[in-house]
Amino acid sequence: MPINYYIFLSVALFCIGVAGVLTRRNAIIIFMCVELMLNAVNLLLVAFSKMHHVALYKINPEAGINGQIFVFFIMVVAAAEVSVGLAIIVMMYRNTHSVDVNFLNRLKH
Amino acid sequence: MINYIYLVPLFPLLGFLLNGLLRNKLSKSLTAFIGCGTILASFLLSAAIFTEVSKAGFQAQTVTLFPFIQVNTLKIPFAFQVDQLSTLFLLIITGVGFLIHLYSTSYMHEETGDHYARYFSYLNLFVFSMLLLVLGANYVIMFIGWEGVGLCSYLLIGYWFKNLDYDNAAKKAFIMNRIGDLGFLLAVFLIISKFGSATFADIYPKAPQISVRALTAITLLLFIGATGKSAQIPLYTWLPDAMAGPTPVSALIHAATMVTAGIYMIARSNILYTLAPTTQTVVAITGLATALLAATIALKQNDIKKVLAYSTISQLGYMFLGLGVGAYTGSVFHVMTHAFFKALLFLGAGSVIHAIHEQDIRKMGGLRKFMPITHITFLFACFAIAGIPPFSGFFSKDEILAAAYQKNPVYYVIGVFTALLTAFYMFRLYATTFLGTFRGENAHIEDHHDMQSAEPGSEPASHNHEPDSHSIHESPAAITIPLIILAILAVIGGFLGIPEVFAKDLHWLGHFLGPVFQASTNKQAAVLFPPSQELTLMGISVAVALIGVITAWTRFSRKPELEEPTGIGAILANKWYVDEIYDALIVRPLNAFGKFLNNVIEKSVIDWAVNGAGRIVQYSSRQIRLIQSGQVGGYVLLMVVGMVILFIVELFVKK
Numbered sequence: 001m002p003i004n005y006y007i008f009l010s011v012a013l014f015c016i017g018v019a020g021v022l023t024r025r026n027a028i029i030i031f032m033c034v035e036l037m038l039n040a041v042n043l044l045l046v047a048f049s050k051m052h053h054v055a056l057y058k059i060n061p062e063a064g065i066n067g068q069i070f071v072f073f074i075m076v077v078a079a080a081e082v083s084v085g086l087a088i089i090v091m092m093y094r095n096t097h098s099v100d101v102n103f104l105n106r107l108k109h
Numbered sequence: 110m111i112n113y114i115y116l117v118p119l120f121p122l123l124g125f126l127l128n129g130l131l132r133n134k135l136s137k138s139l140t141a142f143i144g145c146g147t148i149l150a151s152f153l154l155s156a157a158i159f160t161e162v163s164k165a166g167f168q169a170q171t172v173t174l175f176p177f178i179q180v181n182t183l184k185i186p187f188a189f190q191v192d193q194l195s196t197l198f199l200l201i202i203t204g205v206g207f208l209i210h211l212y213s214t215s216y217m218h219e220e221t222g223d224h225y226a227r228y229f230s231y232l233n234l235f236v237f238s239m240l241l242l243v244l245g246a247n248y249v250i251m252f253i254g255w256e257g258v259g260l261c262s263y264l265l266i267g268y269w270f271k272n273l274d275y276d277n278a279a280k281k282a283f284i285m286n287r288i289g290d291l292g293f294l295l296a297v298f299l300i301i302s303k304f305g306s307a308t309f310a311d312i313y314p315k316a317p318q319i320s321v322r323a324l325t326a327i328t329l330l331l332f333i334g335a336t337g338k339s340a341q342i343p344l345y346t347w348l349p350d351a352m353a354g355p356t357p358v359s360a361l362i363h364a365a366t367m368v369t370a371g372i373y374m375i376a377r378s379n380i381l382y383t384l385a386p387t388t389q390t391v392v393a394i395t396g397l398a399t400a401l402l403a404a405t406i407a408l409k410q411n412d413i414k415k416v417l418a419y420s421t422i423s424q425l426g427y428m429f430l431g432l433g434v435g436a437y438t439g440s441v442f443h444v445m446t447h448a449f450f451k452a453l454l455f456l457g458a459g460s461v462i463h464a465i466h467e468q469d470i471r472k473m474g475g476l477r478k479f480m481p482i483t484h485i486t487f488l489f490a491c492f493a494i495a496g497i498p499p500f501s502g503f504f505s506k507d508e509i510l511a512a513a514y515q516k517n518p519v520y521y522v523i524g525v526f527t528a529l530l531t532a533f534y535m536f537r538l539y540a541t542t543f544l545g546t547f548r549g550e551n552a553h554i555e556d557h558h559d560m561q562s563a564e565p566g567s568e569p570a571s572h573n574h575e576p577d578s579h580s581i582h583e584s585p586a587a588i589t590i591p592l593i594i595l596a597i598l599a600v601i602g603g604f605l606g607i608p609e610v611f612a613k614d615l616h617w618l619g620h621f622l623g624p625v626f627q628a629s630t631n632k633q634a635a636v637l638f639p640p641s642q643e644l645t646l647m648g649i650s651v652a653v654a655l656i657g658v659i660t661a662w663t664r665f666s667r668k669p670e671l672e673e674p675t676g677i678g679a680i681l682a683n684k685w686y687v688d689e690i691y692d693a694l695i696v697r698p699l700n701a702f703g704k705f706l707n708n709v710i711e712k713s714v715i716d717w718a719v720n721g722a723g724r725i726v727q728y729s730s731r732q733i734r735l736i737q738s739g740q741v742g743g744y745v746l747l748m749v750v751g752m753v754i755l756f757i758v759e760l761f762v763k764k
């Protein structure tokens with residue numbers, strides 16, 4: 001498959017993520033949209049690394065492997081982020097009985 | 110023996126550390142023992158080295174201790190120069206220094222233990238610095254000592270630091286010295302840039318290859334340093350004020366050793382000066398002018414120490430005259446004899462002050478009866494400084510005057526006139542102090558407060574009563590022994606340099622110092638005097654000095670009361686108003702300029718800028734604060750906008 005397809009797909013995913021983060025007020029949905037953006041980037045990384053691997057295999061059989069490994073790192077970080085983020089959301093719900101991010105402006109006072 | 114030269118300055122340094130650090134723990138006698146013992150050890154070592162150096166065929170040596178500064182090709186080792194000139198100075202410094210330390214043990218005995226130790230530690234530090242100055246084998250080591258003696262001079266002038274006037278005198282001395290030190294420092298930089306080295310042994314052989322203009326600049330800058338340290342016009346005014354220190358300090362620092370540092374430095378650099386005739390003329394004229402000016406001021410001073418201070422300045426002027434006319438041996442000779450008789454004069458004055466707690470010669474008189482030893486030694490010193498043969502001052506002064514005559518008879522005439530003034534004011538001082546009857550206040554009208562307020566914390570003044578003529582007595586042995594030794598030296602010191610006219614080849618000092626001044630001697634055309642002419646010159650100067658002595662003796666022993674000076678006398682008593690002129694020309698404009706900077710530049714420019722920067726930050730942060738609204742969506746939007754901008758920059762702008 002041409003690389004263009006992957007690029008278009010991940011740009012689309014990323015834009016959906018951005019739009020979601022900007023427009024929604026529900027913390028959980030914002031959270032999911034952030035994950036969407038992360039995974040759009042992951043997809044792009046994997047696609048590019050595969051492309052490099054194929055193109056440079058003859059010269060260097062290990063070309064492009066870094067990208068794949070990097071994706072795993074991002075997944076781990078994302079998982080950690082999820083656990084922290086969800087905990088924050090749970091605490092927030094306990095205090096305000098709502099997951100509306102606009103309530104967070106109370107932190108200002 | 111010469112390899113142990115480093116011990117000579119090390120002993121006083123140890124003494125300084127011991128006395129300074131343990132000043133609260135040591136007993137007074139132990140302090141005195143450490144203070145004097147270290148100097149005595151240095152003196153004995155110096156004497157041993159001196160005998161080695163004075164052997165025939167000795168070559169100047171450099172003892173390198175460790176590398177001190179190394180930058181690229183410039184190497185400045187921490188090294189000592191051992192030759193005739195430096196060992197002669199070693200002897201003067203440690204010898205006279207030891208006598209003055211011994212004298213101080215008695216003179217300062219009324220101080221409390223810790224101040225007593227502080228005094229001796231400063232004194233030892235001074236001797237250490239002075240030894241470093243004369244031993245240094247390059248201008249940088251010399252400069253360390255040069256600064257060290259300046260510091261010690263400051264510390265010791267302000268020794269009684271509770272008196273604000275004394276503090277001001279100390280500051281004045283330090284600042285005046287600083288001005289000169291700047292000249293010295295610039296000269297050292299210039300030397301390094303021209304010669305690529307600061308070591309004497311490297312510089313002097315190369316001197317003839319350097320342009321005369323560069324040499325003139327170097328020597329003039331060095332001379333500025335010398336005018337500060339050795340109290341010459343225009344930087345001499347600190348020396349009379351420096352009399353605020355204890356009298357032994359005046360004797361050691363402001364008469365015998367530190368003030369001769371400038372002469373040592375020029376004598377050391379003699380070849381540079383010989384090759385720069387313009388500077389020589391400047392040096393000679395400055396020296397002569399200083400000698401004359403200080404002598405005229407001394408005529409009308411009524412403070413025993415002030416008279417001696419101005420006579421010191423005047424004698425230093427003679428030495429510079431000698432340096433300026435190329436009589437390097439004569440100048441060093443005069444340094445030596447002057448160290449003897451001027452230290453003696455100061456110590457004698459200290460003995461008088463110690464006995465009657467008074468510095469004003471109008472309230473003295475008739476002390477000959479009460480203090481026979483002080484009297485006779487003081488008289489010898491007066492003869493020596495007046496230049497009466499066969500006392501030491503005659504030989505050295507005459508050598509300088511003869512050389513001045515060769516260069517320019519006008520120098521000689523002014524020099525002889527100054528000698529007349531010298532003889533006159535010294536015997537004015539002698540007659541008013543020791544002859545006649547005691548004019549001090551009577552014990553019956555004693556006034557404690559007057560004494561206390563007149564001289565708070567000054568010369569040992571803890572005796573609570575004004576002296577009457579019955580309570581005056583000779584000083585203790587620790588004071589009189591140095592007086593006697595110095596008196597002997599002041600009488601016979603001159604025989605180290607008997608002129609050729611009297612006896613062939615008996616100028617021992619001239620032969621001894623010959624190798625140091627060899628290069629200069631070769632450059633100078635030796636003008637041979639006909640013996641009759643030299644004897645005539647000598648006769649004139651002796652006759653003139655005798656006239657001064659006899660006039661002053663008869664005038665002041667008969668009518669010792671000094672009237673308030675009028676007319677020109679008032680100008681002299683007020684030191685030609687030089688302090689006032691400096692005050693009006695330099696101090697006040699500088700203060701006004703400082704006030705202007707403080708009030709105008711500081712307030713409306715610097716403060717405005719600093720406060721403005723603060724106000725800008727405050728204002729802008731008040732505005733930017735509004736962006737932080739607490740709306741999470743707003744933050745995210747800004748984040749995305751930022752990302753898009755970065756994206757655009759990355760894609761389209763950055764190429």
